[in-house]
Amino acid sequence: MALRRLNVCVSFSWKMKYSTHSDPLGTKLKERQAQMMKKGLPVKKPIEGVKNVILVASGKGGVGKSTVAVNLALALSRHLPTQDVGLLDADIFGPSIPTMMNLSGNPSLTEKNLIKPLVNYNIKCMSMGFLVDNNAPVVWRGLMVMSAIEKLLRQVDWSPLDYLIIDMPPGTGDTQLSIAQNIPVAGAVVVTTPQEIALIDARKGALMFEKVGIPVLGLVNNMASYSCPNCGHHSHIFGATGAEKLGKEIGVDVLVDIPLDTSIMEAADGGYPIVISSASNNPLVQAYISLAEKVLSRLSAIKNEPSR
Amino acid sequence: METQMENIPEHCPGIQSESAGKASTCAGCPNQKICESGEAKLEDPKIIAGIQQRMLNVKHKVLILSGKGGVGKSTITTMIARVFAQDLAKNIAVMDVDICGPSTPRIMGVEGETVHQSGSGWSPVYIGENLSLMSVGLLLGSPDDAVIWRGPKKNGLIKQFLTEVDWGSLDYLFMDTPPGTSDEHLSIAQYMIPCQLTGAIIVTSPQEISLLDVRKEINFCRKVNIPIIGIVENMSWFVCPKCTKESIIFPASTGGARQMASEFHLPFLGQIPLDHRLAQSCDEGNDFFEAYSDSATATAFIDLGKAIDAEIRKL
Numbered sequence: 001m002a003l004r005r006l007n008v009c010v011s012f013s014w015k016m017k018y019s020t021h022s023d024p025l026g027t028k029l030k031e032r033q034a035q036m037m038k039k040g041l042p043v044k045k046p047i048e049g050v051k052n053v054i055l056v057a058s059g060k061g062g063v064g065k066s067t068v069a070v071n072l073a074l075a076l077s078r079h080l081p082t083q084d085v086g087l088l089d090a091d092i093f094g095p096s097i098p099t100m101m102n103l104s105g106n107p108s109l110t111e112k113n114l115i116k117p118l119v120n121y122n123i124k125c126m127s128m129g130f131l132v133d134n135n136a137p138v139v140w141r142g143l144m145v146m147s148a149i150e151k152l153l154r155q156v157d158w159s160p161l162d163y164l165i166i167d168m169p170p171g172t173g174d175t176q177l178s179i180a181q182n183i184p185v186a187g188a189v190v191v192t193t194p195q196e197i198a199l200i201d202a203r204k205g206a207l208m209f210e211k212v213g214i215p216v217l218g219l220v221n222n223m224a225s226y227s228c229p230n231c232g233h234h235s236h237i238f239g240a241t242g243a244e245k246l247g248k249e250i251g252v253d254v255l256v257d258i259p260l261d262t263s264i265m266e267a268a269d270g271g272y273p274i275v276i277s278s279a280s281n282n283p284l285v286q287a288y289i290s291l292a293e294k295v296l297s298r299l300s301a302i303k304n305e306p307s308r
Numbered sequence: 309m310e311t312q313m314e315n316i317p318e319h320c321p322g323i324q325s326e327s328a329g330k331a332s333t334c335a336g337c338p339n340q341k342i343c344e345s346g347e348a349k350l351e352d353p354k355i356i357a358g359i360q361q362r363m364l365n366v367k368h369k370v371l372i373l374s375g376k377g378g379v380g381k382s383t384i385t386t387m388i389a390r391v392f393a394q395d396l397a398k399n400i401a402v403m404d405v406d407i408c409g410p411s412t413p414r415i416m417g418v419e420g421e422t423v424h425q426s427g428s429g430w431s432p433v434y435i436g437e438n439l440s441l442m443s444v445g446l447l448l449g450s451p452d453d454a455v456i457w458r459g460p461k462k463n464g465l466i467k468q469f470l471t472e473v474d475w476g477s478l479d480y481l482f483m484d485t486p487p488g489t490s491d492e493h494l495s496i497a498q499y500m501i502p503c504q505l506t507g508a509i510i511v512t513s514p515q516e517i518s519l520l521d522v523r524k525e526i527n528f529c530r531k532v533n534i535p536i537i538g539i540v541e542n543m544s545w546f547v548c549p550k551c552t553k554e555s556i557i558f559p560a561s562t563g564g565a566r567q568m569a570s571e572f573h574l575p576f577l578g579q580i581p582l583d584h585r586l587a588q589s590c591d592e593g594n595d596f597f598e599a600y601s602d603s604a605t606a607t608a609f610i611d612l613g614k615a616i617d618a619e620i621r622k623l
Contacts, residue, residue, distance in 0.1 A: 059409055059454075061487040062378010066517075093488035094375050094521035137375070137524035139489045139531065142459025170377040170487055171408035172456045196591035197382070201409040204454035211456070226546065226557060233550035237584040239591065262557055269516045269561050 044184050049159020050086070052299065053166060055179070055188040055214070059201030061170030063193050064222040066096040067268050068258070068291075069167035072189070073123050074275040075285075075292035076163055083162040086117065088152060089127030090179060091169035092138050092145050098129035102271025106130065114157035121276055126156045142174035149178045170201075172208045180212040186299055187217040189255070189291075192246070194224060194239035199246045206250050217298040218255035219247050220291065226260040255298075256291045259284070356502050358471040362429075363503040365477040366401075368620060370537065371496065371508040373529070375521030377487035379513045380542040382411040383590055384580070384612075385484040388509075390597055391613035393439040398479040401432055401440045403469060405496060406486035407455055407462050410445030417593025419451050429474035442473050459491035466495045487521075489528045497532040507535040507623055509577070509616065512568075513543045514560035519568050526572055537619045538575035540612060541565035543582040547604070557582060575619050578612040581605055 047053070056069040069087065077085040089097035098104055103118045107130050110116055117124040128148065132138060140148070158164060169175050179185070188209045192202035206216050221243035226235045237260065247254045258264075261284055267274040278285050363369065372385045385402060393400040404412040413419045416435045423446050424431045432440035444465060445451065457465075475481065483500075486492055508529055512522040522539075529536050541564055545554045560567075569576035583605040589596040597606055 060378060061409075062376060062513075062518075093490060094377070094524070096517050096520070099517060099520060134520065135523045135527055137489045137528040137531065139494060139528055141491050141494060142462075145459075145490065172454050173408055173462070173490075174458050177456060177458065195587050197411050197414060197587075198378075200411070200414065200451065203452055204409070207452070207454045208456050211454070228548035228551060228553070229555050230553040231548060231551040233548055235546075235549060235584060237546070237582060238587050260557060262559060265515060265517075265557075266559055266561065269559070 044182060046184050047153055047158060047164070050161045050164045052162065052186040053164045053183060054217070054295065054299075055166050055168055055185055055209075056191060057168035057176070057188055057205055057209075058170065058191045058198075059172055059203070059205035059208075060192065060198040063191050063198055063202075064220075064258075065170075065191050066091070066100060066167050067264060067273075068189070068191050068220055068222060068288075069165050070097065070100045070268065070273050071264075071275045071288040072292055072295065073163075073165045074121060074273055075288040076165070076296070077122055078275065079289060079292050079296070080162070084124070084160055085122075086124040086158055086161045086164045087126075088156075088164060088166045089125070089129065090149060090152065090166050090175055092128045092140065092148055092175065093169065095127040095129035097125055097127040097167060099271060100268045100273060101125050103127075104130070110157050112157070114155055115151075116157050121273075124158065124161065126152055126158075128152070145174045146178045149175055150182065153179070153183060172204055176208060177212075180209070180214055185214045187215045187295070187302060189217050189220060189295060190252070191220045191222050192243055193222055194236065194242040196239065196242055198238070199242050203246060203250065206252060215302050216250075216252050217295055217302075218253045219243055221254050221257040223260040224257040255294045256287050258287050258291075355467060355471060356499065359499050360503050362470065362473070362475065363481075363500075366475060366481045367479050368506040369481045369483070369500060369503065370506050370616075370620075371483045371485060371500075371534065372511060373485050373493070373508045373525050374487060374511040374518075375489065375523070375525035375528075376512065376518040379511050379518055380580070381487075381511050382406070382415055382484050383586065384509075384511050384540060384542060385482050386412060386415045386590075387586075387596065387609050388613060388616065389439060389480070389482050390595065391609050392480050392617075393436060394597070396438055399438045399477060400480045400482070401442070401475055401478050403473075403481060403483045404441070404443035404445065405466055405469070405483055405492050407444050407457065407465060407492065408486060410443045411590075412441055412443045412484055413445040414451070414593055415590045416441055417595075419445070419593065421446060423447060426474070429472045432473060432475065440475070442469060462491050463495045466492060467499065470499050489524060493528065494532075497534060501533065505534060506620060507537040509537050510539045510574075511542055512539065512565050513558045514541055514556075514564035515558045516560075516562045518558075519562065519565070522565075523568065523572075526574070535623055536574055537616060537623070538577035539565050539569045540577045541579045544579040546582045549584070575615075577615040577619065578608060580608050580612065 073087045089095045101120050103120050107115050117126045190206050192198050243254050264274050267277050372381050389400050389402045404410050418433050421433045432442040434440045512518045546557050566576050
């Protein structure tokens, strides 16, 4: 006897017959149902002093979200030197931002009792990594994660910021829901590698954003190819055309292809990200700057769109 | 009385929390009375007993962990399972506890298969004569369905996996986990430790960014008393398909996994190279060993299997 397939979606798991004699399409009942379901859901409240929130996410782990988030924030800051850019590390369990931005130490409090973000390379940063010891695991269930995220969003002195880049953790769980439901988000950048296994999870990530009403600005095809340092042969280690196909499938463009390059990693590990440690004519730096430009143009296109 | 949680509302505060049954989101939940009375907070001894019953015929239960995402947990879990399954006298199974990103059905080539329910419980899907798999990916309507659940619901599903899946008699059960140290890991630890969990294998890449998270995972295992079988380093080097020279893509700027293993006094089980054919086989769901049995990667996995076997015997 085959097990009835689980019908998993964001809304409730039980089904109801909506159609009645007076309302055969069940639209009135469905609307009432939707209203009832929204009760208890948090109301989206913007973070004080922050104009645009951009998420850097992926369903999959290890595709380079933190590396892209850090370099995107620095590229944005370089492209728009008069504007303020901040970086929030929402990965409670594996915070990478402190290492990549070469920051450490306990943040202090302002007079209003808000946590002061640590600043490096002109970017305001906050991460769980500043609040716990490097080797200490954060072993928390979802509820505590929700409340920690809430603190990192609202009890940090971000103001004033033009752009807040949020480096998301992998998955489609508590953190993603908490952020999506609590603050208005301008757009999300979905990072993936060309590998099918990663694309499956990236697709889920993009669909999740669609479900919660966050526009997906585009895909980043990370670790697209590797150039052998000995013979220069290009290997598509994780596959070749996967990201493009996914983009066409879900109606989202691939914003940039970033190669798998040891120098990007060495720079990130060393706390001196490539966008600022390498010359601007380095093609790797150009890739991130191009990404920043495209993100900005997508954002303004969305703002100018008539409301859907 | 069975306190199996069904139809959990999306914003369930958790049955263990102070506001269980009393929060505004609890209104309308069929389990509200149970939570309010505080009954749900008690660890149902029946559940632990049920899981112990299922695990009685499983000789070795091995967790595959990593604090970091994308280091190759699922790849390594499935490859190790295949290595052990080469001995036809042994029965091997894989349980995928990664609810948000279940990769194993795809990697093992059984995407789209159905899980069957029989009188004795749910049957895992068989990949070979002696190799089976259970994953939430097999329960979804379509492989593209996003599973966007909060912790308590994930906990409920993991409990169901452990109590209702009829594994039969197994020599090894490999459990693939998601990255991090959250609900899934706590639940597995909570339910499996009373069942004599053999231990955990920790996977990492040589990069310091990965090691940072893996150190946390090692400390987590020590905190919850999960014995650590050893550490595996994945994507250690890359062999160019054209000139066959080795190059290092993920530099081990702080000595890599070997250094970290000796720091923590843990066995270092082996290194696996970054092989694009392996990534391709995983994507297509093919058996890498069948297609490339003489490759260095295949040899690396066979050696890894031997090292794991040796360490398990020592524990």
